[in-house]
Amino acid sequence: xxxxxxxxxxxxxxxEEELRRLNNRLSRIEGQIRGIKxxxxxxVYCTDILIQVSAVNAALNSFSKELLASHIKTCVADGIRxxxxxxxxxxxxxxxxxxx
Numbered sequence: 001x002x003x004x005x006x007x008x009x010x011x012x013x014x015x016e017e018e019l020r021r022l023n024n025r026l027s028r029i030e031g032q033i034r035g036i037k038x039x040x041x042x043x044v045y046c047t048d049i050l051i052q053v054s055a056v057n058a059a060l061n062s063f064s065k066e067l068l069a070s071h072i073k074t075c076v077a078d079g080i081r082x083x084x085x086x087x088x089x090x091x092x093x094x095x096x097x098x099x100x
Contacts, residue, residue: 018070025063032056064098 014022032055039049072091079087 012071012075014070022063022067025059025066029056029059029063032059068094068098 032052036049036052036056039052076087076091079085
């Protein structure tokens with residue numbers, strides 16, 4: 001198997017529909033980032049750029065919420081059903097990092 005790029009070393013198979021939705025969200029966010037770079041390169045006024053940055057932050061938060069919901073419904077629930085209480089500690093640690 002290919003070496004994992006993630007910190008945990010774990011993997012998660014995603015259903016095709018979930019993968020499509022998440023990739024679509026990220027593609028839109030990439031487009032927004034490219035737009036912000038263009039705005040910066042074309043000397044667009046600061047507040048206009050900051051409004052777009054805020055939109056990107058909101059889009060990333062929406063992406064995170066969707067991914068977190070999926071994680072809880074699948075990885076965490078499966079772990080608990082399988083008797084792996086460590087997934088609860090992992091989730092608590094994740095939530096602490098996300099809420100900084």
